[in-house]
Amino acid sequence: MEMQNAFMAFPWAVVLILLPLAGALSCFLFPRICRTLGLITSFATVIAVVGLGWQLLEHGSYRHAIGGWGAPLGIELYADGLSLLMLATTGLVGFAISVYSTTYFKAAVAIKFWPIWMCLLAALNALFLSADIFNLYVTLELLGLSAVALTALTGSKEALNGAMRYLLATLLASLTYLLGVALLYHSFGSVDITLLAKQIQATSAVWAALGLIAVSLMLKTALFPLHFWLPPAHGSAPAPVSALLSALVIKASFYIFLRLWFTLFDPLIDNEAINTLLGLLGCAAILWGSIQALRQTRLKLLIAYSTVAQVGYLFLVFPLSASMGSVAWNGVAYLIISHALAKSAMFLSAGNLLFFGGHDRIADLDRVVQRLPLTAAAFALAGVSIMGIPPSGGFIGKWLLLEAAMSQSRWDLIVVMIIGGVLAAAYIFKVIGYTFSPAEVAHEAQPVSATMQWSALLLAIAAILLGFLYVPILTLLGISDIIIASGARL
Amino acid sequence: MNPANFYALIGIGLFSVGLLGLIINSHLLKKILAFNIMGSGVFLVLVALARRAENIPADPVPDAMVITGIVVAVSATALALTLMLRVVSETGHATLPDEVEK
Numbered sequence: 001m002e003m004q005n006a007f008m009a010f011p012w013a014v015v016l017i018l019l020p021l022a023g024a025l026s027c028f029l030f031p032r033i034c035r036t037l038g039l040i041t042s043f044a045t046v047i048a049v050v051g052l053g054w055q056l057l058e059h060g061s062y063r064h065a066i067g068g069w070g071a072p073l074g075i076e077l078y079a080d081g082l083s084l085l086m087l088a089t090t091g092l093v094g095f096a097i098s099v100y101s102t103t104y105f106k107a108a109v110a111i112k113f114w115p116i117w118m119c120l121l122a123a124l125n126a127l128f129l130s131a132d133i134f135n136l137y138v139t140l141e142l143l144g145l146s147a148v149a150l151t152a153l154t155g156s157k158e159a160l161n162g163a164m165r166y167l168l169a170t171l172l173a174s175l176t177y178l179l180g181v182a183l184l185y186h187s188f189g190s191v192d193i194t195l196l197a198k199q200i201q202a203t204s205a206v207w208a209a210l211g212l213i214a215v216s217l218m219l220k221t222a223l224f225p226l227h228f229w230l231p232p233a234h235g236s237a238p239a240p241v242s243a244l245l246s247a248l249v250i251k252a253s254f255y256i257f258l259r260l261w262f263t264l265f266d267p268l269i270d271n272e273a274i275n276t277l278l279g280l281l282g283c284a285a286i287l288w289g290s291i292q293a294l295r296q297t298r299l300k301l302l303i304a305y306s307t308v309a310q311v312g313y314l315f316l317v318f319p320l321s322a323s324m325g326s327v328a329w330n331g332v333a334y335l336i337i338s339h340a341l342a343k344s345a346m347f348l349s350a351g352n353l354l355f356f357g358g359h360d361r362i363a364d365l366d367r368v369v370q371r372l373p374l375t376a377a378a379f380a381l382a383g384v385s386i387m388g389i390p391p392s393g394g395f396i397g398k399w400l401l402l403e404a405a406m407s408q409s410r411w412d413l414i415v416v417m418i419i420g421g422v423l424a425a426a427y428i429f430k431v432i433g434y435t436f437s438p439a440e441v442a443h444e445a446q447p448v449s450a451t452m453q454w455s456a457l458l459l460a461i462a463a464i465l466l467g468f469l470y471v472p473i474l475t476l477l478g479i480s481d482i483i484i485a486s487g488a489r490l
Numbered sequence: 491m492n493p494a495n496f497y498a499l500i501g502i503g504l505f506s507v508g509l510l511g512l513i514i515n516s517h518l519l520k521k522i523l524a525f526n527i528m529g530s531g532v533f534l535v536l537v538a539l540a541r542r543a544e545n546i547p548a549d550p551v552p553d554a555m556v557i558t559g560i561v562v563a564v565s566a567t568a569l570a571l572t573l574m575l576r577v578v579s580e581t582g583h584a585t586l587p588d589e590v591e592k
Contacts, residue, residue: 134555141562145569152573160577164518165586167573171525171566172512178559179505179532185552186539 012051013064013077016087016125019044024118031111035102038114042098045121046091053084056479063131071132071192078131078193081479085333086128086255089340093247093459094121100348100455101240104355109238113153120146120244127252132191133181133264136256140177140220144170147249151237162232169229173219173253180212197263210265214274217260220253223315224285227308231292234304239351242300246307247344251336254314258332261318279319283416285312290423294430299350299360302427303343306386309420310339313401316413320404327407331400333477334466338393341463342385348456349379352448362431366439374453376435381460383428385467388421393466497538504531518574518584522567529563 023041027034055062061080070076079087098117105113123142130136148170152163185191187206188199200206215226222230230250234242289309296302313335320328352375353368354360369376385394398417405413466473508528512521533556541548578584 134558138558138562141566145566148569148573152576155576155580157580160573160580161586164570164573164577167566167570168512168521168525171570172509172528174562174566175505175525175528175532179535181555182532182536182539182552185536185555186542189542189549 007051008055008058010051011064012048012055013062013079013129014066015048016045016052016129017077017122019048020118020122020125024115024122027111027114027118034111034114038118039098039102041118042091042095042121045125046095049084049087049091052079052087053476056081056084056476060479071195072190075135076131076192077129079129081477082255082259082333083128084479085337085473085476086251087125089251089337090121090124090128090248092462093340093344094124094244096455096459097240097243097344097348100243100351100452103449103451104238104240104351109153113150113238113240116146116149116153117244120150120249124248124252128255131193133184133193133196133260134191137174137178137181140253140256141174143249143252144174144220147245150241150244151233153241154236154238156236158232158236162234162236165229166233169219169226173216176212176216176219180209180216183209183212193259193264197266200264200267202268206268210268213260214257217253217257218281221250221257221314222308222311223281224288224308224312225281227285227289227311230308231301231304234307234347235298235301239300239347239354242304242350243344243347246304246347247340250307250311251340254311254336258317262321262329275318275321278315279413282312282315282318283413285309285315286416286420287312287423290420290427293427294423296427297362299353299362299365299431300347302362302431303346303350306346306424306427307339307343309424310335310343310386313398313417313420316401316405316417319413320401320408320410327400328404330474330477331397331404333397334393334400334473335397337473338385338397338463338466341459341466342382342392342394345378345382345456345459345463346386348452348459349375349382352378352452352456355452356445356448358444358446362434364439365431365434365437367436369435371445372448372453374457375448376432378453378456378460379435380428380432381457381464383424383432385460385463387424387428391467392464393469394463396467396470492544494538494541498535501531501534501536501538504528504534506531516585518570518577518586522570522574525570526563526567529559533559 020041023037027037030037056079064077066075101113123139123146127139127143130139148163148167151166152159183205184196187203188196190196219226234245237245286309289305289312293302293305293309296305314332317328317332350360352372356372385392388394388398402414402417505528508524508531511524515521536552536556540552574584
């Protein structure tokens, strides 16, 4: 009993931030054992998420005033169902990628990878636990800088150019966001999201802040037409890094967008025009990203463009939030998690294929279905979720969005979503087709370790299993005192 | 116009000049300098707007934010410069290739 009380009272939220930071420092200080240290930290983070989840289930949403100083003066941490789901996704995907990375990186690169990846993990966890818009700025910067450093890890020409472009985009977005924060702080004298939400009014300064913050987060999330930086960065980074970037990093800025939109800016955005615009950009992203993916000849670029398309689906929540909002809301949460699992599985399989054949030209995949059956299976299963075929997490997410669109007779959005699904099927089957056919010129093949094959496959299986976890996930998502209280819209 | 709003407008002006510089210059060093100008603009807005009225003392919180912002800006600039040097040594020129969509 006492054990249980101690477990419940333990500040798991603080541990979630301090643990990976300590991990980063120790990986840096002890490079010889950095793999072991990183793997242990990554696993311990998953346990801390379980602890936090337990607290949330018992007591509802969680607030922690750091050092005993609450808002408005101090910094508060906040966790509810949505943050918990994001943390859990980060923990699981992060652990799988950690396991994969233990054999993927050679020692010389590993000593750089592990400290930066632990910094990235700390930034992600801190971001999902932040309760104020300035702290979100700091975590966004930490996230952006560590993501850029990881992109440049291999030091090849493409990776350096991709990382530089990514850095320029992410710094521009951060400064724009900070200007928005400055305007909001000036207007209301607080940066705490809950306090701001109570006071917000439709003044010109607030509209300017909304515009700045929205554009900044759209750039960070790579919403069409601000996606220009994503394919070179995600396409040229090492496979585990691409998986982290596509699965988790862009979701972090989308999470901030979602949270600010439905709590802070909620009174302002009854305005149809903005939601329609976001919906239009989402549709354009789905079509453009899918068509570009279909045109690619290299596997990693194909997967990167597929991310551009899938980001489009996330933004459809905004035009659909007007009525029956909770259906669209659940749908988007489902899509975030299932895309994270499926896309990381896809990038890790692409990494295996790259390791195996020394290239990622789709036309030269050379019968990998027989030679690397586990990896081919991982790619195909992840593809099922990306296409949105039942039973998979991607299917549930897209189905919920379709249901919300049908109840509002938004046939335009329904048509785009269905076309997007067909195009996704086309680009995924294009890859799967080439896995059966022999290449014209045979290549030397490198053996791929079982660890790398299984971690990709298990992530893909998780993306499918997500389709059966409808009730528990929606129960977790329901733990909130901000989103539901913010009005009848949701 | 009171001095606070004047400085805040200058800050917005700096931000815009930096943004323009970022877009029209292709040399990476000029782009990095443009970021620093944009950053200074944002910091000036924060500090200038800390005084909400003539007769009450200025709010100290924005100063703390600016200090945090400066620390972030220094680290970001250091990373950007290092990356730029690597790009130069690898490709031979300090610009990014034009084609974005391949």
